Amino acid sequence: MISAVRLRRYWMSQGDSEERAIAKAVKQAVGMMASSGTPPEKLYELFDELEKACRAFKSMLKEIIKGRR
Numbered sequence: 001m002i003s004a005v006r007l008r009r010y011w012m013s014q015g016d017s018e019e020r021a022i023a024k025a026v027k028q029a030v031g032m033m034a035s036s037g038t039p040p041e042k043l044y045e046l047f048d049e050l051e052k053a054c055r056a057f058k059s060m061l062k063e064i065i066k067g068r069r
Helices: 002-013 018-035 040-068
Strands: none
Touching: 002 018
16 A cells, blocks of 8 residues: 555656556555455455544544644
8 A cells, every 4th residue: 555655756757647556556555465464355345444543543633633723
């Protein structure tokens, strides 16, 4: 996941549009995950957990930002 974010930024710095950079980054990151040997079902579960964690972090940060105003 972190590699995909970094790769997206890299491809954009090389002149790709955001859409193209995302497509290339995701393709590369999926390749890395596939080569790890982890079953796709397990990866799906992991991303589901990460999605939930991201929502919780965003919610907490939103409250912190509101508290500063």
